[in-house]
Amino acid sequence: MVNHLILGAYLNVLILRTNADQFSCHLKPFGCYKPPTVDVEEFTVEDAPVPEVFFKSYVSQEKAAIFRSVVSESDAAQLWTDEYISENFGDMEVRLEAKNETTHLPPKGEKYLGRDNLRHFTRTYHQNHNNVYIVSDLPKSMYKDVGVIPSFGACGEMARRIVEVDIWWSGGGTSSIIHKDEHNQINCLLNGTKYWKLIESKYEKFLYKHPESDFELGGFSDIDPTAIDLDEFPDVTKIEWSEFTMHSGDCLFLPKGYYHLVSSEGTHNLAVSLLFSRFDGADAIDFSDCEVNIDMKSLRSLADFEVQWQWEGRGTMVMGRQDLEERYRAVFEQYVRTMGGCKINRDGILNMIKEKFTPGDLVMRVGDVNNVFPIVDLNNDGFVTCEEINHLTSNDLIAVAGEIEPYEPSAVYWFEYSVIPFENVWVALNYCMTTYSTFQESVWLKHYVQLGGTSSFGKEIYERLVGGNSTGVKSSEISDDLIWHAMENWVKYWAPQYSNLSKMPTRADSRSLWAAAGTDAIDEDEAMEMNEKVSGATVPSDDYGNLREEL
Template sequence: FAWFRVLLLSPILICTFGSNVPVGHLKVLGSHRPPSVIIDEFTVDTAPKPEEFYRDYVRHSKPAVFRGAVLESKAYKTWSDAYIREHYGDLEARIEGKKEKWDTIPAGETYLGRDTFRHFVDTYHNSSSYMVSELPEKMYGDVAVIPSVGACGLIGKRFVEIDIWWNGGGGKSVIHKDAYNQINCLYRGTKHWKLFEYKYEKWIYKHKELEDALGGFSEVNVDRVDLIKHRNFAKIPWSNLTIHEGDCLYLPKSYYHQVYSEGQNILAVSLLFSRFDDVNEIDMSDCNDETDYKALRPLSDFDVMWKWAGTGYMTMGWGDIEENYRNELRSYVGSVDKFTVKHWNQHHETLEGFDIPREKFPDLESRNFTKAFKAFDKNKDGILSVNEIDQSTWDEFRYYALQFEDYEPSNSYMFEYSLIPYERVLKLIKMVLKSQEKLTRQNWIKLYTKETKGTPHYANIVFDGLVGQDDVVICKKIT
């Protein structure tokens, strides 16, 4: 009776495939069509020189893969858990949940969203923590810069920020884009990348953000792509890449991508460099016959716009000193006949975050725009000129940025303050004071961490606010 069963099933099959349900609907990202955009790949021997790399790839926002590019680096050869714990254990890093955008912020050794390398090494295999952080400067000497970027030329002089990405496997991102060009090198594990060209952004279903935001992410669910709700997404051709240990990926600015990590130890370092918008040629005058186009160079040989010490307030996400701060100041100073400290203060006092109270965020330095003005005023005549802006150093711009950049809680030890509303903590305090005769510090810490997912560190701060250094509070004495 096999032929009879086939006849019965045939109409069902025809109906299913003949429906209007798009191919790949409610399936994992990439099921809508096979990958079709080919990405060029290089070996150490075939990699382009910096001039070719800029001309053929960076200028055209064209990705490229460098296979085995950092296999000879110190980081690749030495960065075991034990090595990192021993040599860099006291340094800190920013952490988040493995599932970008929809996960809770995990607690580190002391703070929410911040951990020590020592504690992270001890716990990351059994937690949801994902290190997404500026790389501490002390680790630069281990990290390699590939010759296509660092042998010579301007690219290696335009590193904006260095980031570390580290998790225990299973990390998964949303579809998103980053503001800067980057060289992303994988030192441990395997990463699967799906890439979507920026020119298809109109079909990406980008989440609404500020108009001038250079980053951004898609509202498409990468586990179950709804091609009824996001019908145009099915039109997007894409690339599928697997990056292995020792490989590097050039990811152009604003190039949409989704990443899945495979393995039990996934560690990558990303070198972010300037966007070079609408720049056809860049300075390559230091490239010559003596240049070694095969040798890796340590990152410690290069200056980076935003270098982080591995403790304190982080500068992650800050702007490009040349393309943002210097160009913007040139334009603003040049628009006024005699640009004095009065114009300076009038402009900067309108910026968001100018009046953030230091009492709430003690790791925020007091703003001193006048001092920043004086740093730029080379001849001390009280008037800023475009020429003085052009002559100013990166250190002077770093100080300037500290005065006016928006305060970002996730870069701070105070992240917990911004995540857990004051009203929620107050409600919890009132509840416990009404229901108990006395409250011990230990019980308060347990209650606070359970109800708010906060840390013992801030639970202690709240308790100190009630009774100082005492370990017991008599509830009726608190008003």
């Protein structure tokens, strides 16, 4: 009896101590509540598993692994200095993000918002207070320098299922939110240092995942990893996690669905990531081309591999596209087999697209789903069979994806029309015309650039409003019709993910536009002034205060 009492008291002390430790971690960084307890296996060139073992023991089991110093001798690790890249790949374009993933607006490149050429980037990314981070498709011309590790690329089906290749490059000081990616990936650090925290997918229920469409296989947590609110997110303390550091030449196998948190340091922090198929439910895949004595010492050049979505370094980017085999061929084949007995007509294909590929009412497409049927009806007999689906080429599947996949604003040169939301531009424009008797270019551009935009896009609005009048026009002469004409492209490329509006803006929305405008449109004093000047579209000043708090 005494022993039971002593044991009970001891357990109570442990519980109280644990609760006290957890309470002390309120508003502290992720992981404060307990040390990392999940080991991640490490390999070198000498003991790395052959591709089949790597697939069976790690990829199919969704088990992370680190490969130390395996790409240190690759051309990319040896040659990719600022000078070399500027000289050899300077005209190539890349996508830009802010170093901190919680920042809404992307940085400005030499010409565009969220996009830059590598020559300009290498000249500017070391500047003080520079917030620029390349998170982009790797231009195809750079593939030749990238070495692919033997455990993944020596032979076998994994090496034939690379979906896309990405580049991550900054001057250090980057930090991510807690998130997961859709695909498996081999992430290789070519320069600098990165600090990783990994969370297995089985702990997702404790991560307070941000609500998203069921079509999304990636995702992120609503938790702020720098200061976790344990009152709001108490279950975080139930998560077991891993922690490790990657150095130049190291590669990480990051399984699909693994949540991770990454920060970087080093004035030249550069990584390349190979994203490959998920292989959901596949216990075994094809390794028939693997020889008995596999060369596990030599890297293969990425240029020797077929990559589904290749980026030429100009034009529309392809980052974030779907797996052609798993998302298109397999889904089409299964639907045709199940719903049509391996034979289906045009209406059946359109129904499948609506059911399997349309994530919500607000989906925007560049393509036209009506063009899909002629692509997949290879013999033009008015039906699509399982055999035809299996005979589609990679180019056929790319054409199908082009007609189906949602419009991604950050992939195009005119990203600015979407990411600088219509309502902010509209409010800033109306403020200028109400405040200043003459609508002048310099005044307008000052306000537009304050929104985060570029002068060239701001000039488009100005020139549409005033024509060739370089001195400006009377604000009273600018009609409502002219305003909507000037902002035509902000309506055309309006995207819900960047806007506070629930639908594409129309002239009937004038009142809601004032309430929806973000904090960049006009400051609070200007908002109060507008209340007095604009009749029929006023917003109480405390609404702007509340909106500021929300944003």
